[in-house]
Amino acid sequence: MPRRADLSDTFCPVGRSAELVGDRAVLLILRDLFFGIRRFEAFQANSGLGPQLLSDRLKRLEQEGVVERRPYQQRPTRYEYWLTEKGKALFDVLYAMRNWAERWAYVPGETGDDGLAMRYVHRNCGADVGLATACPECGETLGYGDLKGEMSPALLAERQARVAR
């Protein structure tokens, strides 16, 4: 697609975010970063993105300061991708996306008896937070690092199957 009017200098905050996050590939990479993935091949396997698209988006994310490349070995030098503070702050966006999808993007019963594809527990107090942005037990605001995610069996199986290929 031709790169139409660039929005990175608009005064609208949603426009600015959209320039980064309004991209399927970027969202899938961010998701996997929040799942703890750091290496090129692992992103490829989990996201299903081709190497070229993945490479391009990782560069974009690095340039935006969302991700940083860190060498994890010499000879040959290999790099891992880590979220920066700016990147970690995007957790709230992905969490909002998850909350919306859990409520609106599944047909009833699709996720099994429990009803959620992904479950989050507040690390501090151990409460299952459901789809809330503040802990229903202790009232604390929930951000990156406060939550421990747990995939449903169906989601876990799907991801393992993807990597196995």
Place this chain on the structure above:
Amino acid sequence: MPRRADLSDTFCPVGRSAELVGDRAVLLILRDLFFGIRRFEAFQANSGLGPQLLSDRLKRLEQEGVVERRPYQQRPTRYEYWLTEKGKALFDVLYAMRNWAERWAYVPGETGDDGLAMRYVHRNCGADVGLATACPECGETLGYGDLKGEMSPALLAERQARVAR
């Protein structure tokens, strides 16, 4: 771009949302819907999207049940686009995007003295909520309908200039 592996049936909630929201045009349309825009030409003027792309995305949004078309006149019949409940629930995603951008996507001082491109007030108690997801005064969780947005002069001017063209 070829529509590669479709994610609308993945078990991952972020993947499902990404299929809809991982698209710049969709995000711009949603933003304008939350600003109260309802007509084709107004979307075009405010978003800067071409008529074909706009038309395509409005159809997609309607098909996903995020938006519904309502006639507002006969002879000739003309339609407006309104957010459904499912659509209104996406507010949290856009609000998270706004929060992130306000904090991370502007250079210091860019938005003027006040520091925010967009200000939100809690309708119930009148408090300026800043970048919070729960009201700092009364503690209530903030969703669509609870907040009244107010654009900074710079943002307002930018939008008016766009429509004037």
Place this chain on the structure above:
DNA sequence: ATAGTAACTATGATAAACATAGTAACAAGC
């Protein structure tokens, strides 16, 4: 009869995404 309005659709050029294959820089085993 002409001009205006609103919501699109059609067309051709450009750019992005895809699948697949290939490269670079090494380590380990035979």
Place this chain on the structure above:
DNA sequence: GCTTGTTACTATGTTTATCATAGTTACTAT
């Protein structure tokens, strides 16, 4: 020292999306 394996990419050619611009439809107003 030659082949195989590993990791992170880059290169190539085809398919598909997006863009800018022009045109269409169905009316109302002058």
